Amino acid sequence: MHYKHWKKVIGWVAILSLGGCVDPYRPPEIAAPNNYLVVDGFLNSKPGTTTSIRLSRTQNLSEKNTSVAETRAVVTVETEGRATYAFRETGGGVYTLTDLVPQANQKYRLRIKTAKGVEYLSDFTTVVTTPVIDSVSWRPTSNGLQIYVNTHDPKNNTRYYRWEFDETWEFFTPYNATLELKDKQVITRAENTYRCWSGESSKSIMVGSTARLSQDVVSLFPLTTIPADSWKLSSRYSILVRQYALSRDAYAFWEQLAKMTQNIGSLFDPQPFLLTGNMHCITNPSEPVLGYFSVGSVETRRIYVKRYQLPNWTINTGYSFCRLDTAKTLKDLIEMNFQPVSELEGGGGYLASDNYCVDCRLRGTNKKPAFWDE
Structure with missing residues (x-):
């Protein structure tokens, strides 16, 4: 989860029209010093992987700076059996842990104590196993290159999914200078200096559910569309898709957050203060905390698309x-x-x-x- 989503959630402006005059409506949330803690927390249950927790502070819409990293915090994961595992701060508000493989029969929670002594705690959460990605597919459309993800759970146990992706593309300069x-x-x-690579990560929140289907099958879920003239497609393009299985509560959180980040801007849209996760401030229970702590596995799949496989688009x-x-x-x-x-x-x-x-x-x-x- 990228902190840019959270910045959108905190700041919003609406314009009201009254008696032929247009006056800006500025709710208190815009000007108030609401620097809430943002917790980007997912504990990876796959052996040999490193879990990263990112902590930052929101900024109001009137502030131009990006979110501020929360540094010098003490971050730990606790089990119901009272075992504790400490994260190591690596810089920029990122805390990592490499010596823990969560067990399916255990529950885990995240505890954070900031440098100012404010303490935060998540609810206990169970380990959710993610089914493998069946395939990442693509097809040219009138709008460009459409990327899809396909997956299923033969046991019909998953039902709720979230996806992220990283894009990488190769490109060349017009002249190969010697x-x-x-x-x-x-x-x-x-x-x-002739052949290079560039890349970026997904910015939208992508969730899907098969709860209303008889079979737990996700077919041709649209991840992203790359415009036909994009320089990403000038030579060779690659996308790495990450898939997460979610609990019903986690899905409700991510779905609500997706709606907010996509629709914010009007008084008639869902408002930021309605967003609730499973993180809580135990020092000050009335203080909102943005984020959802989950435990589970991550499945990935990478594909490549070459220029000659695409229509003769003008890039x-x-x-x-x-x-x-x-x-x-x-x-x-x-x-x-x-x-x-x-x-x-x-x-x-x-x-x-x-x-x-x-x-x-x-x-x-x-x-x-x-x-x-x-």
Whole structure:
């Protein structure tokens, strides 16, 4: 869960029209110093995995800064049998734990004590096992590339699901420069700046339920649509999908949060203070806490889509302005503020272009991801 969702939940503005005049309505929540604790908490039950808990503070709509990390807190997980496991702070409000494999016959809860001595506690929650992802599929549509997820539980026990994903795409600059201008000298380019990768994570809350179906089958659940002209599709695209099984209460929380983050902006929409999770402030019971602590397994599936597998869409690569020019001397190259691509035949100068057109690192990284299979 990304903290951007929570920022939307706290801040909202509505405009009321009365007697022909338009006056802004500003509820107290906008100006009040409501920096509530946000708990992004999921305890992974798969052996060998690291659990990360992210703590931050909300900001009101009138504040322009992003959410503030909650640091120097003491974070622990407790079992009903009173065993306690401590998280380690790794920076930026993130706390990790690697030496715990939750057991199906146990219940767990999260305890947080901030540097100011305020204490928070979740309800006890059981371990929920997530069924495997059957497939992640895709098809071209009139709007672009549509990605789907498919799964099922043959025991009909799951019924409630949530998904997240990470996107990664490969891209190339228009020109593969073998030279570079450095300290007013043309030298051999030290590393590849032609092929790079970029990426981003899902921002929407995606939940689904099969509770009203006779079979616990999720078929062609739409995860995301990539526009047909997106630079993500210029070469090779990959998506890693994460699937979580939810309890009924957890599903109700995530569904409500999804509606709020998608519909906030009107007095007639669901209001933030109606949101309830399973986290509570035990120091001050009237203080809201945003978040839901769950325990369970995560299933993942990655796919790749290559450019040649798609229709002949016109891709907006962001490089349409790029052009090659000639610089006859080093002085010309410096005055043009261009980067050399290669030497002209016979050594009479350089082919050159804007740095943006030859250095893909300005839009991504030239370090190939470990999972990339080519």
